[in-house]
Amino acid sequence: MVQVQTFVFNPFSENTYLLHDETGEAIIIDPGCYDRSELNELVAYVDAHSLKPVQIVNTHAHIDHVLGVAALKRKYGIPFALHKLEEPVLKAVKSYASNYGFSTFEEPEIDTFIREGETIEFGNTSLKIIFVPGHAPGHVAFVSDADKLVIGGDVLFRMSIGRTDLPGGDHATLLRSIREQLFTLPDDYQVYAGHMEPTTIGFEKKHNPFFK
8 A cells, every 4th residue: 555645845835755665666756846845855755664665657747746856866866757747847947946046956867757548666566647738847656556545746626726827727728637537537546736735626616616
């Protein structure tokens, strides 16, 4: 059974997720840790639980989700995976990072491009990759059917959805992604979003005001 540890990092209150199972292997999803204290918080958890991070994977590449990628790649000597359509999104970060007060952004190298329909494997855990564009052009989500959960990034939030006014965003595309890729999952699947608290597919189908 996979365990989901949530860290809330950087001024955007971004949710970074560390997933690990009974083997001790772990993956880091959307590391937004920027300063030393945030990085140390994640590392301390890894050390306290004797975990072995094996990969960094991202739902998308907006600044608040990639601030810690380079440092964690270096710390653990592990690869970074991202959807091909997010490569220009990542490369654009350094052009605007200083506008948000991040003066020392280090652009990480992408080691692997992930694609929808593939799976991410670590320990005894398998996550399938689904394509959910709209907030970002190459946005993906990671689904564990065995554990009934979704790591969804900035697509579906509790009673809300991701913003679509950033470059590459499209409101109609986002709504279609949610309807066709997320709302077709069972109602009891837990959704861990890129911001705010978790929700469930069933709750959002009933109560999300964007789908009334």
